[in-house]
Amino acid sequence: MNSEFGLREFSIKYGFLVLLAGLVLFFSIFASGFAGARSAVFIFQSVAITGILALGVTCTLVVDGFDLSIGSVATSSLMMSAYMLVILEQSAFVAIIACLLMGAFVGLVNGLLIVKMKVPDLLATLGMMFLLIGLQRVPTEGRSIATGMRLPSGEVADGVFPASFLWIGRHRFDVFLEKLIPVPVIIFLVVALIIWIFLELTRHGRLMYAIGSNERAASLAGTNVNYYKILAYVISGITASIGGLLLSARLGRGDIASGNNLLLDSVAAALIGFAVLGAAKPNALGTAIGALFVGVLLHGLTMMNAPYYTQDFVKGGVLVIALVFTFALTSRSRKGGH
Amino acid sequence: MKKLACEIRGLEKAFGPNKVLRKIDLDLFPGEVTVLMGANGAGKSTLVKILCGVHKSDGGSINLFGKLFRPKKPVDAFNEGVVTVHQSINDGVVPDLDVASNLMLDRLTDKKSGFFVSEKNLRIESEKIAEIMGLSFDSKKPVSELGVADRQLIAIARAMARNPKVLILDEPTSSLSAKEADRLFKLLDRLRSTNVAILYISHRMSDIRQIADKIICMRDGSISGTFDEKPLDYEGAVTAMIGHKMTEVNFKISEKGREILKLSSLKLDGDSADINLKIHQNEVVAITGLLGSGKTQLASILFGVMKQFSGSIFLNGNKYSPSNPMEAINLGVHMSPKDRSSNAVIKDFDIEKNLTVPFLNNYSWLSLLKFKGLKNVAKETINDLGIVCQSENDEIETLSGGNQQKVVVGRWLLRPCSLLVLDEPFQGVDIKARRDIGNYIRETSINRATIVFVAELDEALEIADRVLVMNEKKIVGEHKNKNVDINQILVEIAGQSTFSELSR
Numbered sequence: 001m002n003s004e005f006g007l008r009e010f011s012i013k014y015g016f017l018v019l020l021a022g023l024v025l026f027f028s029i030f031a032s033g034f035a036g037a038r039s040a041v042f043i044f045q046s047v048a049i050t051g052i053l054a055l056g057v058t059c060t061l062v063v064d065g066f067d068l069s070i071g072s073v074a075t076s077s078l079m080m081s082a083y084m085l086v087i088l089e090q091s092a093f094v095a096i097i098a099c100l101l102m103g104a105f106v107g108l109v110n111g112l113l114i115v116k117m118k119v120p121d122l123l124a125t126l127g128m129m130f131l132l133i134g135l136q137r138v139p140t141e142g143r144s145i146a147t148g149m150r151l152p153s154g155e156v157a158d159g160v161f162p163a164s165f166l167w168i169g170r171h172r173f174d175v176f177l178e179k180l181i182p183v184p185v186i187i188f189l190v191v192a193l194i195i196w197i198f199l200e201l202t203r204h205g206r207l208m209y210a211i212g213s214n215e216r217a218a219s220l221a222g223t224n225v226n227y228y229k230i231l232a233y234v235i236s237g238i239t240a241s242i243g244g245l246l247l248s249a250r251l252g253r254g255d256i257a258s259g260n261n262l263l264l265d266s267v268a269a270a271l272i273g274f275a276v277l278g279a280a281k282p283n284a285l286g287t288a289i290g291a292l293f294v295g296v297l298l299h300g301l302t303m304m305n306a307p308y309y310t311q312d313f314v315k316g317g318v319l320v321i322a323l324v325f326t327f328a329l330t331s332r333s334r335k336g337g338h
Numbered sequence: 339m340k341k342l343a344c345e346i347r348g349l350e351k352a353f354g355p356n357k358v359l360r361k362i363d364l365d366l367f368p369g370e371v372t373v374l375m376g377a378n379g380a381g382k383s384t385l386v387k388i389l390c391g392v393h394k395s396d397g398g399s400i401n402l403f404g405k406l407f408r409p410k411k412p413v414d415a416f417n418e419g420v421v422t423v424h425q426s427i428n429d430g431v432v433p434d435l436d437v438a439s440n441l442m443l444d445r446l447t448d449k450k451s452g453f454f455v456s457e458k459n460l461r462i463e464s465e466k467i468a469e470i471m472g473l474s475f476d477s478k479k480p481v482s483e484l485g486v487a488d489r490q491l492i493a494i495a496r497a498m499a500r501n502p503k504v505l506i507l508d509e510p511t512s513s514l515s516a517k518e519a520d521r522l523f524k525l526l527d528r529l530r531s532t533n534v535a536i537l538y539i540s541h542r543m544s545d546i547r548q549i550a551d552k553i554i555c556m557r558d559g560s561i562s563g564t565f566d567e568k569p570l571d572y573e574g575a576v577t578a579m580i581g582h583k584m585t586e587v588n589f590k591i592s593e594k595g596r597e598i599l600k601l602s603s604l605k606l607d608g609d610s611a612d613i614n615l616k617i618h619q620n621e622v623v624a625i626t627g628l629l630g631s632g633k634t635q636l637a638s639i640l641f642g643v644m645k646q647f648s649g650s651i652f653l654n655g656n657k658y659s660p661s662n663p664m665e666a667i668n669l670g671v672h673m674s675p676k677d678r679s680s681n682a683v684i685k686d687f688d689i690e691k692n693l694t695v696p697f698l699n700n701y702s703w704l705s706l707l708k709f710k711g712l713k714n715v716a717k718e719t720i721n722d723l724g725i726v727c728q729s730e731n732d733e734i735e736t737l738s739g740g741n742q743q744k745v746v747v748g749r750w751l752l753r754p755c756s757l758l759v760l761d762e763p764f765q766g767v768d769i770k771a772r773r774d775i776g777n778y779i780r781e782t783s784i785n786r787a788t789i790v791f792v793a794e795l796d797e798a799l800e801i802a803d804r805v806l807v808m809n810e811k812k813i814v815g816e817h818k819n820k821n822v823d824i825n826q827i828l829v830e831i832a833g834q835s836t837f838s839e840l841s842r
Contacts, residue, residue: 202705203698210695213686220643220675220682221696221749222667281686 027300048188051291053266056239061282071263072132077244082145082254092165107237111230145254169249196284343535348398376556391415419503433482438464595619598787604649610811624802632811641673676762682746690716740771
């Protein structure tokens with residue numbers, strides 16, 4: 001009885017990490033070239049952008065909300081940065097600031113729709129998603145943006161992606177090996193650290209968790225519930241725009257078709273994060289590990305020659321297993337007798 | 339001897355270790371209104387839920403017209419003719435459908451009715467019901483456009499449409515005005531004459547006086563009094579419900595300090611009387627009264643959750659009108675709300691996090707939490723209040739009700755305040771926890787004013803220097819807690835008119 005209980009506790013807490021370690025070990029043995037610094041960095045790089053978005057959506061999940069607009073905020077940020085650089089010929093700095101402000105603004109509108117207009121979170125952010133997908137196509141009449149493109153007015157766009165802008169998407173730092181760690185990976189880790197500190201170590205994060213667990217009790221304990229809910233969506237908007245900027249800097253053009261999978265991948269990472277360390281709730285560390293987990297699995301399978309079209313199937317499978325971990329196991333152990 | 343409609347014998351129910359019903363015996367006769375009274379947590383709702391098939395009993399039997407009645411799910415109860423109108427109105431109506439569809443909802447769910455809805459038949463049938471009930475709504479109007487009272491009447495009318503043999507009404511007048519309630523009573527009179535057995539749960543003495551044929555009181559899961567001899571002994575019923583087994587508590591009445599809180603001509607509602615009240619430093623004041631007497635409303639106004647209808651509040655001599663709890667806390671008013679599970683307990687948090695949630699500001703530096711300070715203050719409070727736990731990091735849900743209550747009351751004692759408001763601080767706790775909480779509140783009561791809202795009189799007498807009685811949203815009595823005349827307080831709780839009726 002006791003040992004059985006201990007086993008369940010153990011598997012809730014460390015099951016997912018054990019699974020991750022097992023995967024790494026498995027691929028290291030059976031997929032040649034999987035073990036190694038460059039391969040590890042590749043995994044990090046492949047999940048950096050979705051990971052950053054997932055960290056934002058984690059904040060909205062913490063206040064018991066949801067942000068479906070993150071994917072479209074990211075692609076809007078991608079298109080907007082390209083438009084500012086190529087067509088308006090602005091500096092990299094101006095383009096970055098403008099995109100971040102755009103993300104924050106969209107988050108603010110999402111938050112106000114939910115808090116003030118009482119639109120349910122899923123519907124408000126779904127509406128915003130559609131709105132942005134449409135809006136980002138308007139200035140260029142639905143075409144991608146690249147240097148030398150012909151504008152609707154007949155002129156040719158002369159602006160270029162400056163090197164300083166491309167640096168944030170493409171530069172690699174030398175660490176032990178030459179040109180090892182790309183900037184987006186660093187940014188991912190920094191964003192993860194900041195969100196982790198915010199959620200776990202500050203009173204703001206603590207209050208956001210309180211709102212997510214019992215909004216009424218939090219409000220009666222003097223928490224400004226509306227403020228924190230809006231803040232969560234603003235954070236989500238900003239992180240999504242960071243993701244879009246990194247994508248833009250990596251591609252070097254405003255590709256209208258890229259970023260389709262961003263929403264689902266990042267939501268999956270955040271939900272997988274519930275299972276890490278038995279948290280059973282959204283958390284920054286879990287989200288980052290969740291993103292890595294998907295990255296490891298996909299990279300490993302690719303190296304073992306699994307066809308690309310199985311990727312979504314694999315991601316879905318991981319997500320379902322993680323959700324079972326979270327909800328079936330933890331709820332049974334917490335409720336005990338009832 | 340009339341034939342029994344419903345005979346309940348030795349009914350038992352427990353949730354985990356918590357015994358909610360202890361061998362209940364209850365008889366319902368056709369053509370009789372039986373009023374069931376009981377404080378929060380006395381077990382009324384559990385009893386109702388067993389009767390209408392939501393919960394299963396652990397022991398005992400229910401006989402319906404001589405036949406064993408064991409509903410497994412709500413539909414079973416309906417089919418046997420036991421119909422319940424629940425307190426929460428929105429359980430009884432579908433707001434987006436029109437009046438006719440709402441009245442006929444059960445016909446729609448009946449498997450025997452066809453696949454297609456005949457709009458015409460629906461209207462004809464529903465108008466029949468509406469007529470019997472004396473309802474005069476446009477049957478095409480969506481229910482969402484109707485007021486709360488009309489919705490309540492529709493929910494009741496819907497219950498009528500099932501031709502009940504036993505009708506259970508759970509606080510049906512809690513959202514009705516006196517006039518609307520009269521309509522309901524007329525309806526009940528008509529039902530009574532058609533031999534329906536009615537179980538009526540309420541605390542409004544005015545209702546009870548009008549319609550009760552019999553009063554049953556519940557307390558702590560058992561029947562504490564049955565009153566069926568005319569004239570009904572209303573005061574006895576109130577006594578049986580709230581109890582006043584005097585428990586000797588020794589404490590000195592505190593020296594009054596300066597005035598902290600003043601309410602001047604405060605009206606809770608448009609049609610309620612003025613409340614004028616002064617509360618002083620060092621003083622513990624208990625405000626007692628039945629459910630619905632306005633206690634929680636007053637507490638919510640003091641904490642900025644609600645606004646008063648008119649009149650003003652002064653705190654430390656300054657006008658006080660907080661627009662939300664945050665402002666109230668900043669002005670030095672703390673409130674522990676009633677119903678801990680929905681209003682206070684943050685169930686994903688451990689004890690320490692639950693204790694400290696209102697005052698994280700005081701335990702952080704540049705927004706970064708000082709974990710050591712939080713841990714220490716949590717440990718102190720656990721010690722002071724005698725919270726039984728392994729450590730401050732136990733999940734709140736692993737604690738017993740009494741210990742959870744200690745946590746959610748204790749969180750407001752973490753920091754000093756000028757006014758502490760406690761709404762039902764002893765709700766759902768055992769006697770030991772009640773003593774611990776009461777003692778701690780008294781020990782710390784120096785330098786602040788304390789108001790405790792309680793429905794049970796002995797809780798008030800255990801803790802307060804002064805006991806105020808509320809009835810129908812006004813203060814109807816004030817007593818220094820020294821050689822109090824308990825009968826007088828009971829009379830006041832039950833409403834002044836009871837007194838005149840009794841002495842008549």
